[in-house]
Amino acid sequence: MAALCANGFVxxxxxxxxSRMRVYATLVVRDLLSERVVKLLALDAAAGWRSFEAFFAGDIRRIIHRNLPGQDHQQNREDAYQSVCEALLKNDLQKLRAYSGRGSPSGFILQVIENMVVDYVRTIVPRRRLPASIQRLSMLDQSVFRLLYWERLAPDHRILLPHIPRSEPPSTAEEVAQAIVRVRAALPPSYSVDGHRPDKLVDISAADETLLAGSPVDWAEPTPEDRLIEGQQANLLDQALAVLHQALPKLSAIERLYLQYALHGYPAREIARQAGLPVETVHKLAQKVKKTLREEIGGTDAIKKWRLSV
Known part of the structure; x- marks a missing residue:
């Protein structure tokens, strides 16, 4: 309350x-509490971690559940939670201590958690088994299946093409579009055409489905307040993306390619490998793209409101 009242309720x-005052106030209070958690981590790691887990455990579970939905992933979600906590505690909370004080502290922490969950999901990809009907298709079709149903990319040949493994001769956009049609036609009943039905993993660990002792069990759906906040943020994100879409034609082809990889969460080294560029060039591209977008869209009302929400 003192922080909210400080400097004339600045x-x-x-x-x-x-937007709704309830949503705005909730986000402000969330940032205030996140700042307290970050400061406590710096002063007392043990007490800070207890506060961090109490405050962010629900977010960790929500992010994991979004990336690993369905009953088939129950054990994987438990393992993911343990993996994320271990990664956060590693090297004396190095990743959490990296917060510079600029921007939203909760936004910074949630992005760190999101990256860790994505990294964990990628480690269990080798456990996945292609459905028999997909195994009978071409290598291109199998690659398209993985991108659509394992990586959850949009069913757009322009988005999928840069992710297709290199071949001789290289695949064309038209061939990728045709592959999408063939993959959908060959889908087994356990998959939906829109990709919303979760895929299944072959768990190579012990078949015991008992929950890990002492690990969180509550994988419940978001609360009404969570839904309110997420709905507001989703609306702001849609507006911000519309502005971004208008600015994309002003980027060069290589800049648009970099942005596409970056928005899918690829690190600089992976972008360099995929695009066949030196890592130094990728870092320069990142600086140039960010500068261009800040100048082009940073002052628009939609972007300002979205940045405030996160």
Missing amino acids: RLKGFDGR
Whole structure:
């Protein structure tokens, strides 16, 4: 309350009436509490971690559940939670201590958690087995299946093409579009055409489905308040993406390619490998793209509101 009242309620003066006050206040308070957690981590790692887990455990579970939905992934979700906690504690909380004080602390922490969950999901990809009907298709079709149903990329040949493994001769956009049609036609009943039905993993660990002792069990759906906040953020994100889409034609082809990889969460080294560029060039591209987008869209109302929400 003292922080909210400080300097004439300066933290609340950004409210412009275009969103619900409840949502705006919730996000402000969340950032205040996140700042306290980060400061406590720096002063007392043990007490700070207890506070961190109490405050962010629900977010960790929610992010894991979004990346590993369905009953088939129950054990994987438990393992993912343990893996994320271990990674956060590694090297004296190095990743959490990296917060510089600039921007939203909760946004920074949630992005760190998201990256760790994605990294964990990628480690269990080798356990996946292609359905028999897909195994009978070509290598291109199998690659398209993996991108659509394992990596969850959009069924757009323009998005999939840069991710297709290199071959001789290289696959064309038209061939990828035809492969999407063949893959959908060959899908087994356990998969939906829109890709929303979770795929199945072959768990190579022991068949015991008992929950790990002492690990979190509550994988419940978000609370009504969570849904309210996420709905508001989703609407702001849609507006921000529309502005971004308008700015894309002003980027060069190589800059648009970099941005596509970056928005899918690829690190600089992976982008360099995929695009066949030196890592130094990728870092320069990142700086140039960010500078261009800041100049082009940074001052628009939609972007300002979205940045405030995160």
